[in-house]
Amino acid sequence: MTNKDQIGIDQQQLVEAWQRTLPTTIKEGDRATVQADEADPKAIRITIEAAGHTMYSFDFKVTYVDSREVRTELVDAERDDRSIDERGAIPQQLVQDYTRHIHECAQALHGLTHA
Structure with a gap:
């Protein structure tokens, strides 16, 4: 990976940006939490809880x-x-x-992540 392809933001700033932006890309009523992946500085962990009575929850890296x-x-x-x-x-x-x-959110944050 060349320098220009690196993420231009630290992990904590990335988590905060995802916390602000992801709720605007998922369905209204769904809930998302974003945390740093402590084992991988280039990764975040996202949990999305589906709206309604389905009681579904999904964890993504x-x-x-x-x-x-x-x-x-x-x-x-x-x-x-x-x-x-x-x-x-x-x-x-x-x-x-x-x-x-999640990919839509990543696109929305491209201005922050692009070095």
Whole structure:
């Protein structure tokens, strides 16, 4: 990775920017929390709780590949605080939607992350 492809912001500033921006890209009523990934300074952890009575919650690891691109990895899917098989139709659709919203947020933050 060359210097110009590095993220131009420190991890704590990145977390704060994601906390401000992600709620504007996900569905109204869904809740998102963003934390630093303590094991990886180029990554953040995102938990999204689906709105309504579904009680679905998804944990993602979002890693910056470079200043423009993120890799999104589903870490855990839960319903009623119990891990579930995320391959079912409803969880799979939600994971796809949230992955898209995470990438939209990364695009919205490009001005901050681009060195």
